[in-house]
Amino acid sequence: MIQFDARPVFVAAVFAVAVGGFSTAALAFEPTNSECIAPANAGGGWDFTCRQVGKALYDLEIVPNPVQVTNMAGGGGGVAYAAVVNKRNDDNDLIVAASSATSTRLAQGAFPGNTMDQVRWLGTVGADYGVIAVAGDSDINSLTDLMDKIKSDPSSVSVAGGSAVGGWDHLKVLIAANAAGIDDVRTIKYVAFEGGGEAVTQLMGGHVQAFSGDISEAKGFVDSGDIKVLAVLAPDRLPGEFDKFPTAREQGIDAVGANWRGFYAPGGMSDDAYAFWAGAIADVYASDEWKAIMADNGLMPLDLSGDAFQAFVAEQVAKTEALSKEIGLIK
Template sequence: MKKLIGLAAAFTLASSIAAFAFEPSNTECIAPANPGGGWDFTCRQVGKTMQDLGLIPGTMQVTNLAGGGGGVAYAEVANKRNDDNNLIVAASSATATRLAQGAFPGNTMDQMRWVGAVGADYGIIAVAADSDVETLSELMDMIKADPTSVSVAGGSAVGGWDHLKVLLAAREAGIEDVRQIKYVAFDGGGEAVTQLLAGSVQAFTGDASEAKGFVDSGDIKVIAVLSPERLEGDFADFPTAKEQGIDVIGANWRGFYAPGGMSDDAYAFWTDAVAKTYASDEWKAVMAQNGLAPLDMTGDAFEAFVAESIASITDLSKQIGLIK
């Protein structure tokens, strides 16, 4: 029986790969941050699902390459691995934000091939489990009373998506000069939460997927989800910012880019693999367990979406005064 199952799995993989001239081997996903954050989550969960579905041979290697809010990985791929057909890189709204603000010196979105999205991750604001702060309104009142008394940690660089989410919430809460907000940048959500638990900062801004593990472990409590209504499942107990009178929505798309010099055959393979992963029951279960909202697009449609995201974030950054 085991032999038959093994043969069936091998046939599924062979049939999947045979549809493309490109045959993957030694596949790799770069997470442009330290372990524990959203990019790390994206690489590991999608890689595992692709393996379970027989879309790739063996296990996908996950490489954590932190630095520069994703800039180190972006430059590495652009300059040294531009024609690697077996490589994909986790990306998100944070990637679009950094590109919009010119934070990857010498790099632009057209240096990469944009593969596809696997969902959207709503932003959250959290505090340590033993914090006296219970609501987002209380946190914003503390900032209004004394902006120097509250530091907020996030896994993106200053001006990045995690930073922008806090500024948007602060602006909606009535804080006129959002530049007063003390934001501390770390390479990934895991490192930011570590500093929160150490007492170095008073709050954390991240995404639902990266926060869930820390909620489950009892380390943090989510005081606001930046979604239009409460999320389902395990996240149903987390209040939205909107229901607390702070009408702000922050959705972080999650997906992948690939080296700009990737062959058309390899690109077709990866866009198809991402599409099949998203459509699977296995990935739908991952989405439900981790608070991911639907967002399904690949190839040209995804590239156009990223371009539009960059344009929108550029306008927002100018409005808030982060760029000229």
């Protein structure tokens, strides 16, 4: 069983940051017009990452001016990636929200002509465990109910996600389906949208029957009663107010999927600017303000910066490529 669990890297990551981490103090670079690109429409995980981290950067006085957030949807993040590589390669004021969806698309060659080495990977701000949910008024009440419905009539269930076909939201459904005993996961009907917010809107409108996303993007809709979480793809129940959500494992489906959240920067960014932004992200992560945001939104610890993060992304790309070949998404 191939699973994605961010926890084994915690100790190594903390050590790497402690030894080789960055500090924003005494650096030659200082940002002027800071910008964060969220490679999707408003309401999804990348938008959440840009807006929350951008606010923290300004509130903590790490940057002198508010961070402009630009939504650049398209191609499961590919439009933004290409724009950064081809048009803004030397922009020292630019950071871009990224996640497991980004490394997944890179692993599958879904950003034509682009590779992970064309940008500089800054750091993470936590891990966001996957969820599978349905509308609040759905008669489906467990992950096993959903999987049984798919087994009996695959055409009766469409699952929406905020990544492209073959992307991370899609892969989470396939991992769960495989663990539930569905031999041919290609029978799963997955509908791709530009961001988790749009996918949830389609779920609430009755256009699809289930949603694959992450706990941070689902939380607001759960609080409003619009959706209900069938399962969290975590090894154990999440802490605090999230402990009410059952895991897939509790329901006899051994599926785990952790979505890292972080940032990359243009490949031509100067070393001073890169050191500043890697340090800035690390400083936000270490702050009490960010700890509160993590607790409120179900983010779990994952602290990677600089070279340690670069190595982590390379590993994720290799693992995702292997999984994608296994289930026939790529050759």
